[in-house]
Amino acid sequence: MPLLLLKDLPRYECLLESAKEFPDLDPSAAEAYLHLLRAGDDAFGVSERNLDEHGISQGRFCVLMLLWRRVHPRAADLPGAAGAEAGPRTPAELAAGANVTRATMTGLIDTLERDGFVKREPDPVDRRMMSVRLTPKADQFLREFLPGHFRTTAKLIGVLTEAERKTLVRLLTKISTQAAAMVSPSTASALIEPVAHAV
Amino acid sequence: MPLLLLKDLPRYECLLESAKEFPDLDPSAAEAYLHLLRAGDDAFGVSERNLDEHGISQGRFCVLMLLWRRVHPRAADLPGAAGAEAGPRTPAELAAGANVTRATMTGLIDTLERDGFVKREPDPVDRRMMSVRLTPKADQFLREFLPGHFRTTAKLIGVLTEAERKTLVRLLTKISTQAAAMVSPSTASALIEPVAHAV
DNA sequence: GGCATACAGTTAGGCAGCTAACGATAATTG
DNA sequence: CAATTATCGTTAGCTGCCTAACTGTATGCC
Numbered sequence: 001m002p003l004l005l006l007k008d009l010p011r012y013e014c015l016l017e018s019a020k021e022f023p024d025l026d027p028s029a030a031e032a033y034l035h036l037l038r039a040g041d042d043a044f045g046v047s048e049r050n051l052d053e054h055g056i057s058q059g060r061f062c063v064l065m066l067l068w069r070r071v072h073p074r075a076a077d078l079p080g081a082a083g084a085e086a087g088p089r090t091p092a093e094l095a096a097g098a099n100v101t102r103a104t105m106t107g108l109i110d111t112l113e114r115d116g117f118v119k120r121e122p123d124p125v126d127r128r129m130m131s132v133r134l135t136p137k138a139d140q141f142l143r144e145f146l147p148g149h150f151r152t153t154a155k156l157i158g159v160l161t162e163a164e165r166k167t168l169v170r171l172l173t174k175i176s177t178q179a180a181a182m183v184s185p186s187t188a189s190a191l192i193e194p195v196a197h198a199v
Numbered sequence: 200m201p202l203l204l205l206k207d208l209p210r211y212e213c214l215l216e217s218a219k220e221f222p223d224l225d226p227s228a229a230e231a232y233l234h235l236l237r238a239g240d241d242a243f244g245v246s247e248r249n250l251d252e253h254g255i256s257q258g259r260f261c262v263l264m265l266l267w268r269r270v271h272p273r274a275a276d277l278p279g280a281a282g283a284e285a286g287p288r289t290p291a292e293l294a295a296g297a298n299v300t301r302a303t304m305t306g307l308i309d310t311l312e313r314d315g316f317v318k319r320e321p322d323p324v325d326r327r328m329m330s331v332r333l334t335p336k337a338d339q340f341l342r343e344f345l346p347g348h349f350r351t352t353a354k355l356i357g358v359l360t361e362a363e364r365k366t367l368v369r370l371l372t373k374i375s376t377q378a379a380a381m382v383s384p385s386t387a388s389a390l391i392e393p394v395a396h397a398v
Numbered sequence: 399g400g401c402a403t404a405c406a407g408t409t410a411g412g413c414a415g416c417t418a419a420c421g422a423t424a425a426t427t428g
Numbered sequence: 429c430a431a432t433t434a435t436c437g438t439t440a441g442c443t444g445c446c447t448a449a450c451t452g453t454a455t456g457c458c
Binding site: 256258302326328 | 443452
């Protein structure tokens with residue numbers, strides 16, 4: 001459970017009362033926001049518990065899955081480009097895929113290599129780069145681990161009907177899109193931003 | 200952004216194809232699960248960005264809010280008990296409220312005290328305990344910070360209608376409840392568990 | 399009353415994020 | 429071709445999370 005948060009969310013009446021003191025507080029928005037953080041944390045915790053039992057962390061698992069894509073490319077991953085590379089290979093590509101810095105990826109690869117899950121190899125062409133590859137041990141681990149992981153996920157989401165899942169995905173996508181717009185408003189105004197810099 | 204995760208979620212067709220290899224993979228469940236983690240992370244990131252600009256971390260903010268409840272108790276917090284204490288006071292209570300270990304809380308209070316936001320005082324009755332209290336500086340900080348924080352939340356959730364918010368909270372609550380049941384199934388079977396141990 | 403147990407807070411050590419800076423190498427550009 | 433610029437991986441040092449073990453204090457049980 002990585003993100004610490006209030007164990008018990010404030011009740012709606014409490015939010016209503018706080019709104020009297022803080023006019024900027026939108027009770028229904030705050031309620032939805034807090035429930036989102038809590039549910040995300042809960043879901044994360046369920047999967048992390050699964051991973052812990054197998055002695056692997058969320059971060060390491062993420063790296064393994066990115067490399068797994070390379071070993072087992074799906075046709076859907078390569079819609080048009082025929083000879084395109086299937087997945088990330090270098091620490092920099094892995095860092096981009098996992099949304100962490102290169103420095104963090106160095107540490108993750110360090111421990112994964114120490115535990116025998118990946119191997120570093122120097123790139124023969126560009127001598128700045130390294131190639132990271134899964135070992136057979138990692139391949140075997142994933143084949144044993146993933147089914148249970150998928151069952152856990154299915155059990156967690158199993159409380160929702162198919163229609164509810166679609167609705168949930170739709171609403172969450174709206175929020176993610178809005179979050180992206182709030183963090184970097186340049187996404188929509190990519191044509192204007194450079195001008196602003198030029199001026 | 201605390202929980203690292205795939206930057207780009209796999210597409211639905213890709214999940215469908217993977218399901219051929221892994222029968223335990225429920226594509227719609229996996230899709231909903233991944234979107235939940237991503238949206239939770241996105242929402243978390245938006246608020247964390249807000250906090251960072253004010254030089255305070257999510258964990259510290261959580262502690263301040265727990266202590267704030269004590270300074271400004273709401274009537275809704277005290278439904279029946281008249282003279283009951285309003286909020287957490289000791290490091291152990293704060294740790295329970297923030298869902299972290301006591302050791303972690305020690306570190307958080309250390310830095311908060313160093314920065315002048317809280318003060319430790321020994322408990323006059325039970326000499327094992329400490330009392331943690333907000334300083335006027337923290338009170339002023341929160342009064343200045345919270346309105347912006349609430350506006351950010353309202354803007355993020357603003358993409359949803361009131362009806363959508365209600366739906367979202369309902370679905371997320373279902374998932375959180377299921378997660379709790381999966382992590383500690385003893386909640387419902389507290390009478391059976393001890394027997395199992397006795398045998 | 400004396401001793402085992404339980405509990406509060408801290409400390410020590412590990413992992414996983416981050417930023418900033420570095421050396422080595424490649425690419426660009428005058 | 430030479431020099432600047434950019435990129436790759438790594439290192440060092442920070443924060444914040446964890447577990448395990450420790451000290452001091454209260455409590456419970458003969």
